[in-house]
Every structure is written in C-alpha cells, then in structure tokens.
Amino acid sequence: MQGATVPKSAARRRDHDSELAARGTQRGGGRRLILPLCICAASLRFHPGAALALSLGADPAIDPGRFKITEFVSGLSFPYSMQSMADGSVLVATSPPVAPGGSLFSSTVEILRFVDADNNGVADGPGQSVFSAPAPGPATAIRFAGDHLLVATGPSILVLGRDAGAGLSFSQVGAVNFSFPAPWSHRFLTLGVRPSPGNPAARDVFFNVGARYNSLATVDTISATGLLNASGLAADSVYKFTLAPGGAGVAAADLIQIASGLRNAFGLAFEPSTGDLWLTDNGFDGLLDPSEPVSADELNRIAAADIGTALPDFGFPDSYIEYRTGNQVGDPAAAPLLAIQPIPAPDGKESEGAADLAFSPMGFPAGLNDGLFIAFHGRTGTTGVDNEENGVLFFDPDTGEYFEFLRGQQSGLGYPDSLLATDDALFVADLASAGGLSGAPSGRIWKITAIPEPAGTVPLTGLVLLGLLAWRRHRPDAH
Numbered sequence: 001m002q003g004a005t006v007p008k009s010a011a012r013r014r015d016h017d018s019e020l021a022a023r024g025t026q027r028g029g030g031r032r033l034i035l036p037l038c039i040c041a042a043s044l045r046f047h048p049g050a051a052l053a054l055s056l057g058a059d060p061a062i063d064p065g066r067f068k069i070t071e072f073v074s075g076l077s078f079p080y081s082m083q084s085m086a087d088g089s090v091l092v093a094t095s096p097p098v099a100p101g102g103s104l105f106s107s108t109v110e111i112l113r114f115v116d117a118d119n120n121g122v123a124d125g126p127g128q129s130v131f132s133a134p135a136p137g138p139a140t141a142i143r144f145a146g147d148h149l150l151v152a153t154g155p156s157i158l159v160l161g162r163d164a165g166a167g168l169s170f171s172q173v174g175a176v177n178f179s180f181p182a183p184w185s186h187r188f189l190t191l192g193v194r195p196s197p198g199n200p201a202a203r204d205v206f207f208n209v210g211a212r213y214n215s216l217a218t219v220d221t222i223s224a225t226g227l228l229n230a231s232g233l234a235a236d237s238v239y240k241f242t243l244a245p246g247g248a249g250v251a252a253a254d255l256i257q258i259a260s261g262l263r264n265a266f267g268l269a270f271e272p273s274t275g276d277l278w279l280t281d282n283g284f285d286g287l288l289d290p291s292e293p294v295s296a297d298e299l300n301r302i303a304a305a306d307i308g309t310a311l312p313d314f315g316f317p318d319s320y321i322e323y324r325t326g327n328q329v330g331d332p333a334a335a336p337l338l339a340i341q342p343i344p345a346p347d348g349k350e351s352e353g354a355a356d357l358a359f360s361p362m363g364f365p366a367g368l369n370d371g372l373f374i375a376f377h378g379r380t381g382t383t384g385v386d387n388e389e390n391g392v393l394f395f396d397p398d399t400g401e402y403f404e405f406l407r408g409q410q411s412g413l414g415y416p417d418s419l420l421a422t423d424d425a426l427f428v429a430d431l432a433s434a435g436g437l438s439g440a441p442s443g444r445i446w447k448i449t450a451i452p453e454p455a456g457t458v459p460l461t462g463l464v465l466l467g468l469l470a471w472r473r474h475r476p477d478a479h
Contacts, residue, residue, distance in 0.1 A: 016022075020390070023402045042268065054412060054446060057404035061367045061394075068449045069249045070121030071127060072427065073114055076443035078104045078185030079429040081141045082420035083149075089115045090123075090420065090427065091130065095138035103438040104431075107137030109153040113168060114445075121447045131160060131170040143192040145203040145243055148173070148250060152189035152362025155180060157207065158340060159227065159243065159250055175226045175251045176241075178209075178233075182185055190356075192277065199323045202244035205252075206277065210264040211236045215284040215317050217292065227252035236316055238265050238279065240308065258307055261314040261334065265300075267357040267374065275304035280354035280374060281314065281336070283323060291379065297354040298336035299374065299395060340374075340396060343404065351378030351408065352389040356418040360394075363424030363450045373405060375419050383414040383435030392428060401478035406448070414442070425449040 022242030054069050056062050061262055075422055078095040085091065092114065095107035112127035137155035143150045143167035155178045160170035169236040180187045189207050196202035212218040218235035227250065228241060238259040242253050259265070259279070267280035279302070283295035298321075300314055319330025322340035328335060342348040356375045360368060393407025395401075406416060406428060414435050420427040426448045434442035 011348070016459075025399065026341065026345060026348075026403070036281070047374060055407045055410055056448075057407050059403040059405075061403065062405065063365060066365045066451050066453070068121060070447050070449070070453055072121065072445040072447040073123040073127065074115070074433075074444045075126075075441050076112075076326075077110075077441040078107065078138060078146070078431050078437070078441040079418075079445055080139060080431055081143075081418045082153075082427055082429060082445070083144055083382075084420060084422050086230060087115075088119075089113050090445075091142060091149075092127070092429065093139035093142045094443070095152075095153075096441075097371055097438070101439050104138050105437070107139075108132065108134050109137050109139040109151060109158075111139075111142065111149075111151070113466050114298065117261040119409070121449055128168070129174075130168050130412055133158070133172065138188070140188045143191045143193045143205075145193045145205060146201065148243070150205065150243075151193055152191050152207070155189075156226075157189065157191070157205070161249070168287050174252075176224055176228045176252060177226045179223045179225070181212075181220055181222075184210075184212050185214060186264040186282075188266075190266050190268055192270060194270050194275065196242050196244070199242070199244065203452050205243050206238060206240045206268055208262070208265045208268070209233055209235045209237050209239060210266075211316065212264075213352075215287065217317050224255070228255055230255050233243065233257075235261065236260060238262060238268070256308055257311060259302060259312055259314060261312075261316045261319075262300075263316045268356050269357050269359060269372070277302045277304070277307060278357060278372065281316070282354055283320065283352075284317065292351060293323040296323045296326075296336075296341055297352060297376075298340070299338035299354070299357070299372070301337050337397075338400070338402065340393070340402070343402075349387045349391075349404065349408065351376040351391055351393055351404070352379075358419040358421040358426065361421045361424055361426055361450065363452075364426075365450060366455075367396075368394060368405070370398075373414050373419055373421070374402075375417045375428070376408065377417050377431075378408065380415075380437065381435060383433060384411045385409055387435070390414070390416055392419070406446075416446075 060407050079092050081093045081097050082479050083091045092112050094110050097107045110132040114123040114127050115129050139153040141152035151158040156173050157176045159174040161173040163169045164216050192206035196204045221232045223231040237257050239257050241255040243252050262281050264282045265279045267276050279300050280377045281298040283293045283297045286292040315334030319334035342350045353376050355377050358373050360371050374393045378387040392406035393402050394405040414433040415431040416428045417431045418429040428446045430444040432442050433444050
C-alpha cells in the first residue's frame with residue numbers, strides 16, 4: 001500500500017526555501033575560478049617514494065590551513081561505499097574482477113577493513129578481508145542495519161551477519177534479489193538505512209529502482225525474490241522495506257514505494273537531526289550529444305513525516321531544470337531543492353553524475369560543518385584534467401549556496417563516487433584513479449581531516465562544550 005501522491009514542492013527543507021534556493025545559488029563567479037592552493041602531498045603507504053597531491057576548491061569558505069589531505073589507501077579494485085566502525089576502522093566495499101585485469105562489470109564482491117591505529121591519515125596495512133563472495137558485482141553500497149551489514153552488489157541486496165569468534169568476519173544470512181528485464185540502463189542499487197519507528201530491533205532499508213532508459217518514463221516493472229517476494233515494482237523510484245530478526249535469521253516485510261519521478265537516485269542520506277531523507281538524482285543525457293545533459297542533476301528531500309505516508313513525484317521525465325539555462329520545464333511544483341549547474345553558469349566548471357552524499361563532519365570548520373557534501377562521477381573513460389565533470393561539492397541548505405569543496409579536473413583524481421563522514425574527517429573513494437573500468441586496480445581512498453584551530457583561538461568554556469555535546473550528531477548504527 002502506498003500513500004497519496006503529493007507535489008515535490010511539499011517536500012522542501014524549510015518554509016523559506018525560495019525559487020532561488022530551489023534552483024541553487026552558486027558560490028564562485030569568474031573572479032573565484034583561480035587555481036586553488038595545494039593542501040599537502042599525500043602519504044603513499046604502499047608505494048614509497050611516490051607523491052601525489054589533491055587540491056581543495058578556491059571558495060573563501062575553505063581555509064586550506066584547516067585541512068590535511070592524505071591518501072588513506074591505494075591499489076584497490078573499484079572501491080565504492082564505506083562504513084565506519086566504533087573502533088575507528090573503516091569497511092570498504094570493493095569489486096575484484098573475475099579475471100585479473102578484468103572489468104568492473106564482470107566482478108565479485110569483497111569487503112576490506114582498514115585500521116589507522118596512529119591516526120596519521122594512512123591505513124596501517126593492505127586491509128583485512130572480512131567478507132568475499134562470487135556474487136555478481138559490482139558492489140555499490142554497504143550500510144549497517146542493526147546487527148547486520150547490507151551489501152548492494154549487482155542486482156541484489158545481501159544481508160550479512162557477524163561471525164562468532166574473536167576476529168571480525170561476516171557471512172551471508174539472507175538476500176533480496178531483483179530481476180531486471182534486459183537491457184536496463186540503471187540497474188545498480190544504492191542503500192539508505194534508518195531505525196524503524198516504533199520498533200527498535202528493526203531497520204527500514206531504502207533502495208533505488210533506476211530508469212530503464214535515458215529520457216523516457218519506464219513502463220516495465222521488476223520483481224524481487226529471496227527475503228522479499230514481490231512483483232510489479234515500479235521503476236523511476238525509491239522503495240523501502242523493514243528488516244527485523246525473524247526465526248533463525250532475519251525477515252523482510254512491508255515493502256512500499258516512497259518516491260517516484262526519479263531517473264536514478266543514487267545517493268540516499270538521512271539528516272541526523274530531523275530524520276529527513278535527502279537524495280540525489282541524475283539528469284538525463286543529451287539526445288544528440290550524450291556528453292551534454294538536457295536536465296541538471298538534482299538534490300531533493302523527503303520530510304520524515306512524509307516517508308511512507310505520501311508519494312512525492314519528482315518529475316522525471318517531464319519536469320526538470322534545463323542544464324546551463326536554468327529554465328523550468330514542465331510542472332514548477334516538481335522543481336528540485338537544488339539543480340546543479342556549472343560554476344559559474346552557464347559555461348563554468350561542471351559537476352555531473354551525482355552519486356553519493358554525506359552530511360558534514362561535526363568537527364569541520366564553521367561554515368562547512370552544517371551541510372551536505374555531494375560526490376560526482378564525471379565522464380567515464382576520462383581521468384585527471386581530462387575529466388571536467390568530477391569533484392565534490394558542498395551545499396548549504398540554509399542559504400541554498402553550493403561550491404566546489406574537492407576540486408575536480410585535477411591530476412590523480414578519477415571518479416570520486418562515494419563518501420564517508422566521521423566526526424572530523426571526510427573519506428572520498430575514487431573508483432578508478434587511472435580512469436578505466438578494467439585493468440590494474442587503481443582505486444584510492446582519500447581522507448580529508450579537519451585541523452583544530454590553535455589553542456586559545458576560540459575559548460571553549462563549559463557552556464560551549466555542553467553546546468557541542470548537545471549538538472553532536474550520533475549515527476544510530478555505530479559498530
């Protein structure tokens with residue numbers, strides 16, 4: 001059962017969101033498009049003598065002296081999605097090809113755990129394998145869900161349980177498998193998880209069902225088997241189900257569509273303070289020149305109170321904001337919270353292929369500690385200065401402004417597709433820094449760590465400390 005359809009404008013973040021905020025305000029006119037400062041050379045733990053550097057953006061809100069950038073780990077097979085554990089270690093989903101040097105799209109799944117005991121921003125070793133399976137890759141999301149770890153890989157969501165014993169490892173205890181008619185352009189999955197309201201032992205699991213085609217509404221449906229048995233799932237949408245202990249393992253129930261009119265919502269994140277669901281959506285490619293989008297990538301929001309009680313329609317394919325011009329096409333009620341344009345519009349630095357998003361680390365400097373970071377894949381088959389569409393943006397929901405945080409189109413950066421925010425750092429997983437989606441592993445993870453202000457700069461009185469503790473964001477599923 002699903003709720004009544006409501007216009008997307010009813011799902012705005014705040015009442016004061018104006019049309020300007022809905023379309024987004026760019027920070028960075030022509031005078032700001034200067035070469036940003038290089039922050040630091042990355043430490044290459046496993047390749048002594050090599051040196052790389054990444055640069056942050058040039059917006060005045062970014063103080064280069066307040067950040068340290070390190071190469072956390074390199075040489076990974078297509079890293080995509082990360083989760084932090086209570087001991088500070090990081091789990092990374094990777095997709096080793098079936099054959100050495102093979103393709104991302106003919107791959108398996110392996111989850112690696114990395115430790116940085118001395119907290120120098122560099123992993124202490126090559127990583128411990130905590131789960132591997134021949135399940136069809138690629139792995140595109142991992143999320144903790146209570147005592148379980150979920151892995152989106154190929155057309156499936158695997159449910160993993162932690163093995164008994166002293167060491168850390170996981171085994172599969174269930175799965176939800178989806179059947180997509182071929183061909184299907186957007187068949188890969190992402191995940192979002194929240195505590196299930198009213199049931200502390202359960203978790204609500206959110207996933208996308210992408211559009212079959214580039215610019216057409218999908219009339220075909222998909223089916224699910226395994227922990228869920230359902231047919232007639234609509235594409236161009238987001239769904240949720242509830243995962244809870246059941247019998248000797250887990251049970252899934254209450255499958256419901258919670259959003260429609262989405263071409264490919266590949267980033268899902270819950271706002272810690274409100275429970276609202278934020279989601280990215282990819283604009284559709286040009287009909288004559290695929291590298292020139294017709295519609296802008298979007299950032300949207302569903303209020304916590306509307307999740308499962310209303311069915312917002314986000315407009316695809318009939319309503320959108322034109323890329324570069326900013327013109328509204330179709331129903332203005334379906335306008336996104338943010339339409340992402342070049343900086344400055346219409347012909348400045350581009351950010352395309354919206355992927356993951358993460359809320360700010362609480363320990364980031366003021367001005368960057370209360371917003372969202374959005375990752376962009378850019379153009380497949382290019383890397384470094386040739387990929388003019390990659391990078392990571394920062395968006396301030398209070399002002400509607402956005403600007404480049406991790407500069408795109410720079411040497412050493414391929415596809416910065418996924419993000420992980422911890423208390424004082426933002427991890428950025430680069431799917432393949434060499435640019436190709438086959439060949440020798442070239443995935444990297446960068447760690448951008450906030451450097452505290454010098455002692456005495458800001459007096460931390462007891463009231464300030466209490467305020468920080470009250471404001472601190474707690475992730476429900478820390479492991």
